Amino acid sequence: MEFNTEQIDNEKSTIAIMILAAGASTRMGTPKQLLLYQGRSFLQYITEMAIASVCQPVVVVLGANAEQIHPQIKQLPVKVVKNLDWACGMSASIKSGIELLNNLPQKLEAVVITLCDQPFVSQQIINQLVDTYCSTKKQIIACEYAGTLGVPALFGQRFFSELAALKNASGAKIVINNNLNEVFSIPFPLGNIDIDTPKDYEQLLSITRATDSARSVATDYCAFTQNLDKKDYSQ
Numbered sequence: 221m222e223f224n225t226e227q228i229d230n231e232k233s234t235i236a237i238m239i240l241a242a243g244a245s246t247r248m249g250t251p252k253q254l255l256l257y258q259g260r261s262f263l264q265y266i267t268e269m270a271i272a273s274v275c276q277p278v279v280v281v282l283g284a285n286a287e288q289i290h291p292q293i294k295q296l297p298v299k300v301v302k303n304l305d306w307a308c309g310m311s312a313s314i315k316s317g318i319e320l321l322n323n324l325p326q327k328l329e330a331v332v333i334t335l336c337d338q339p340f341v342s343q344q345i346i347n348q349l350v351d352t353y354c355s356t357k358k359q360i361i362a363c364e365y366a367g368t369l370g371v372p373a374l375f376g377q378r379f380f381s382e383l384a385a386l387k388n389a390s391g392a393k394i395v396i397n398n399n400l401n402e403v404f405s406i407p408f409p410l411g412n413i414d415i416d417t418p419k420d421y422e423q424l425l426s427i428t429r430a431t432d433s434a435r436s437v438a439t440d441y442c443a444f445t446q447n448l449d450k451k452d453y454s455q
Contacts, residue, residue: 234329235350235374237275238317239266241336242283242306247416251285253336254292255421258428261292262415266336271297273346275332279320281313309389318384330359331380333392334372339424340410341372348406349374356404362396363408369396370411 241263245252253263260268263280270278278298282289283306290300301320305312314333321328332349334341349361349372359376362369370393375383382395396403415421 234327235275235332235353236277236279236321236328236330237270237273237332237334237346238279238281238314238321239263239270239334239336240281240310240313240317241289242281242286242303242313242316243310244284244306248418248421251289252415252421253285253289255415257339257424262339263289263336264292264296265339266334266341267293267296267298269341269343270334270346272343273332274350275346277324279317281317283307283313310391311386311388314386314392315384318380322380328377330374330376332372332374333383335414337415338372338411338413339415340413345372345406345408345411352404352406358402358404360396360399360403362403362405363411364405365408365411369393369403369405372408372411 241253243252248255254261257265267278267280278296280293280298280300281303282300283303286302293300299320301316303313303316305316317333318331321331330350330353332346334346345363349363352358352361353374353376359378360373362373363371371391373392373396375392375395379395379399382398383392386392386394413424415424
């Protein structure tokens, strides 16, 4: 495991965010962290969402193809940890991120864990997790979608050791399910969408193109109606 602090810490922050991006993308056939979405790579997109949120510091866990992927976020104000045991599964990435957080000088009270391949995670969803944590005082705030609870999710500091102790391919969802009495959920229907295969990616692009087209039509219509309002009918 290798730590690399890219920029200065925000000493006032008490809630971190960890982006898991260490997978080998075997089903995609190419590093999905580098696939284009909204004009930048998946990894850059979710990292920018994290930076724009109330969470600091932003920790990105890389693994497979790290040297190829790292330049995408090299100039961003994040901390990068390279999980050398990425082949052992998501648990190793979570452990790497938690170890980095535990070695920071500031005292953290919680961390939001998210993935780089959930394209509809936004600054608003991340901030809603934090707001809900502050208002409910629950130690786990999870997103609810497709009849289940999962990430993005916020975990209080008391669960850091449990997260770091996960084994094999186990993800943070196990900690959620093992501590349901500590969980409060927020609805995030689009959280069920993640990008694992070329078909998933093509479907996402189709949705994005359709949305952009609809926005374009709406913009053109607004401009048209505004021009009508400005037309001089006195002539």
